[in-house]
Amino acid sequence: MDFYRRHDDINAMNDSRIIALKPEEPGTLATCTSVTRFVTALVVEELEAGMRFCFESGKGAIALVEVPKNGELSDFLALTVQHLGNR
Template structure:
């Protein structure tokens, strides 16, 4: 589970099963800006419907790309695929509702490569 501090520029690189939180740098794939989680460096966020399985095959086939997750709009249990610019794919779930003033928790499960 990655826990982002409120209002800080932290993020992670998606390269394998254990991404770690890092201070923002131009090398990160995903990072939190105060009220958004953004994709960078040719990475992308893929919106999943609740009925879609969180599998590697689903993440490779769905093309509902979004540019950001808005923290205040996150609800517990929402799921997304994150794909790095280098083809690493993870299923990301929000275990709690998003609140701008709180820490943001994201559960990241590495699924594999494109």
Template sequence: MGEDYGFRLRGPNPTLERSSPVLDFYRESDDVIAQNDSRIVALKPEEPGTLATCKSVTRFITALNVDELEAGMRFCFESGKGAIALVEVPRNGERSDFLDLAVQYLGKR
């Protein structure tokens, strides 16, 4: 995900789009930001990346600092409309102008 790009989480195939007010998540400079009532939860290493876990954890944040992300970190992303995905920083990902993220749609709240 490059700067000024993001995605709407509405189903199993979110696509990258240029930043706009309708996106759920977008990258601005060094942050991935949740908007439109969307939220993010950083999972602990021992927490499974399941729909049940993403529905139950409540450590909500509205942004991730790209410089603090490490390979293997996992997050629950929830859109303001209740769609939930597991987002992982790939273990073989490199930091560059683009942020590699693996997005797996899990379902709805």
């Protein structure tokens, strides 16, 4: 496993990376492989509707993760995950 949730954080491990996207950046494989705004963890309470991140596994698989635009954060976190390809 390359990502795990501990308490209120989503963390990267095993050479995986979380890449923060700006709202104007497209959620494409090209963007995810070129952007270098890496974060080691996401604080669940700080996530906002519409935020997007690229998750890159330690083996190079890349997925786009989006926080729903019309949802509220609660005891569970519902994300949309789309596999984009491999590095």
